[in-house]
Amino acid sequence: MLRSLPLSEVYRLLEPGPVVLLTTAHRGRANVMTLSWHLMMEFDPPLVGCLVSGANHSFTALRKTRECVIALPAAALAPKVVQVGNASGRDLDKFEAFGLTPKPAKRVAAPLVAECFADLECRVADTRFVPKYNFFVLEVVQAWIDPGQRRAKTLHHQGGGTFVLDGPTIRLRSNKP
Amino acid sequence: MLRSLPLSEVYRLLEPGPVVLLTTAHRGRANVMTLSWHLMMEFDPPLVGCLVSGANHSFTALRKTRECVIALPAAALAPKVVQVGNASGRDLDKFEAFGLTPKPAKRVAAPLVAECFADLECRVADTRFVPKYNFFVLEVVQAWIDPGQRRAKTLHHQGGGTFVLDGPTIRLRSNKP
Numbered sequence: 001m002l003r004s005l006p007l008s009e010v011y012r013l014l015e016p017g018p019v020v021l022l023t024t025a026h027r028g029r030a031n032v033m034t035l036s037w038h039l040m041m042e043f044d045p046p047l048v049g050c051l052v053s054g055a056n057h058s059f060t061a062l063r064k065t066r067e068c069v070i071a072l073p074a075a076a077l078a079p080k081v082v083q084v085g086n087a088s089g090r091d092l093d094k095f096e097a098f099g100l101t102p103k104p105a106k107r108v109a110a111p112l113v114a115e116c117f118a119d120l121e122c123r124v125a126d127t128r129f130v131p132k133y134n135f136f137v138l139e140v141v142q143a144w145i146d147p148g149q150r151r152a153k154t155l156h157h158q159g160g161g162t163f164v165l166d167g168p169t170i171r172l173r174s175n176k177p
Numbered sequence: 178m179l180r181s182l183p184l185s186e187v188y189r190l191l192e193p194g195p196v197v198l199l200t201t202a203h204r205g206r207a208n209v210m211t212l213s214w215h216l217m218m219e220f221d222p223p224l225v226g227c228l229v230s231g232a233n234h235s236f237t238a239l240r241k242t243r244e245c246v247i248a249l250p251a252a253a254l255a256p257k258v259v260q261v262g263n264a265s266g267r268d269l270d271k272f273e274a275f276g277l278t279p280k281p282a283k284r285v286a287a288p289l290v291a292e293c294f295a296d297l298e299c300r301v302a303d304t305r306f307v308p309k310y311n312f313f314v315l316e317v318v319q320a321w322i323d324p325g326q327r328r329a330k331t332l333h334h335q336g337g338g339t340f341v342l343d344g345p346t347i348r349l350r351s352n353k354p
Contacts, residue, residue, distance in 0.1 A: 009336075015213050016333035016341055017194010034353075036192050039216040041228055041310055049226060049312070051218055082349040129306065133218055133314070135226070153344070156193035156333070159186075161351030164193055167330070167344025172259040174338030176211075 005118065005143040010046040011177070013072055013118055013143075014038060018154035019081055019163070021071040021116065022052070023102070025109040026061035030102050031089035032113065033058045034081055035070070036157045043177065046140040047125060053134050057089040062136060066124035067108040070138075071116035074152035075165045080115075082161065107142045117149035182295065182320040187223040188354070190249060190295050190320075191215060195331035196258055196340070198248040198293065199229070200279070202286040203238035207279050208266035209290065210235045211258055212247075213334045220354065223317040224302060230311050234266040239313060243301035244285040247315075248293035251329035252342045257292075259338065284319045294326035 014020075023032045033056055041047040048070065052059050062068055073081050083098045095102050095111075102111030105121045112119040121144075126137035153166040191197075200209045210233055218224040225247065229236050239245055250258050260275045272279050272288075279288030282298045289296040298321075303314035330343040 012336035015194075016335050017192075017213075036194075037217045039226060039228065040214045041312060047310070049216060051216065078347060078349060082351050086350075086352045126309075132303075133224070135218060137310070156343070158193050158346070159189035159354060161349045161353070162346060163349065164346050165344045166333070167342045169335070169339060169341050170255060172255060172338045172340065173263075174259050175263045176338070177336060 002119070002144040003147050005145040007046055007140060007143055008044040010120060010140050010143050011040045011043055014048060015040050016154065017156055018072055019157050021073060021081065021084060021113055022050070022058060023069045023071060023110045023113060024058050024061035024065060024067070025111060026065055030095060030111050031058055031061060032084055032094050032100065033089070034085035041137065048122065048138045048140060049135060050138060051133065051135050059134070062124065063127070063130065065109065067110050068122050068138065069105055069108060069110045069112055070120040070122060071113035072118040072154065073116050074149055075155055077115060078155055078163060081155065105142070112144065117146045117152040119144045179296070179321040180324050182322040184223055184317060184320055185221040187297060187317050187320050188217045188220055191225060192217050193331065194333055195249055196334050198250060198258065198261060198290055199227070199235060200246045200248060200287045200290060201235050201238035201242060201244070202288060203242055207272060207288050208235055208238060209261055209271050209277065210266070211262035218314065225299065225315045225317060226312060227315060228310065228312050236311065239301065240304070240307065242286065244287050245299050245315065246282055246285060246287045246289055247297040247299060248290035249295040249331065250293050251326055252332055254292060255332055255340060258332065282319070289321065294323045294329040296321045
């Protein structure tokens with residue numbers, strides 16, 4: 001059962017730079033892609049910048065529907081994450097092909113991913129940098145976390161299919177959020 | 178001794194989402210700040226987007242000089258990284274205060290950081306999103322790597338002084354760069 005996560009805590013999920021899944025729904029079809037080129041841009045309401053290449057099938061869906069879900073996979077999902085990244089939604093239903101389960105979101109048509117430990121429902125907030133950089137500014141309008149997957153370890157892509165997994169956590173006295 | 182890193186490999190350093198240091202030089206003074214809100218935007222020449230708040234002393238230096246260095250600290254530098262993040266260059270010379278060593282760069286006035294395992298010399302390529310988001314697009318014009326710190330483990334900030342360190346590395350069959 002997912003729990004609603006305060007929007008002010010979303011940055012804690014994305015700031016560490018995990019590989020994420022991005023889902024869209026367009027013309028009655030859901031799709032999912034992998035994404036590592038993203039950054040936080042504002043705390044609350046949370047703004048997220050991400051780069052979705054025009055070569056991706058999701059690009060058109062994102063531009064037309066102006067909605068998506070960013071879903072965070074734990075490290076155990078790494079093989080599926082790579083399968084999603086290797087395939088195109090042009091050719092197949094990646095949810096079905098790779099055993100991922102789309103779940104209805106609350107505020108957008110794009111689906112949550114049941115296997116992920118967090119889901120961020122997003123609306124496109126700014127497209128002015130899309131023509132030059134394929135860079136979308138998203139606003140997170142609803143966030144979910146799975147209390148059953150506490151302290152999930154995430155994946156970080158180092159290029160060419162090499163991923164570093166989260167290791168130990170340390171705490172230091174920071175005066176920053 | 179630093180080795181020049183091909184620009185086409187820069188994304189492998191930043192895509193995993195490490196905490197980085199950003200240095201500037203303005204009016205004869207070098208400064209350094211911590212940064213986690215960054216993303217890759219293009220492979221080669223590498224473009225990097227980053228968000229530097231107007232509250233940071235580095236903001237003015239970056240806007241006026243249009244140059245900076247992104248330096249990558251390994252996990253052992255975590256205490257210094259946090260000290261840098263807790264202080265402002267308005268008040269003190271953070272290099273001297275926290276025992277970091279500025280080194281001349283090749284193509285920009287901002288310094289490299291001798292203790293870091295990689296340094297990316299950057300020029301500001303686009304400031305159109307600065308007024309609204311404090312978002313700078315940087316082009317990496319020269320990259321350096323320290324062969325003496327191979328396979329450095331990096332830091333990822335989870336908010337509030339909690340950092341996750343790089344753990345194990347896995348390789349999967351990806352058809353993506």
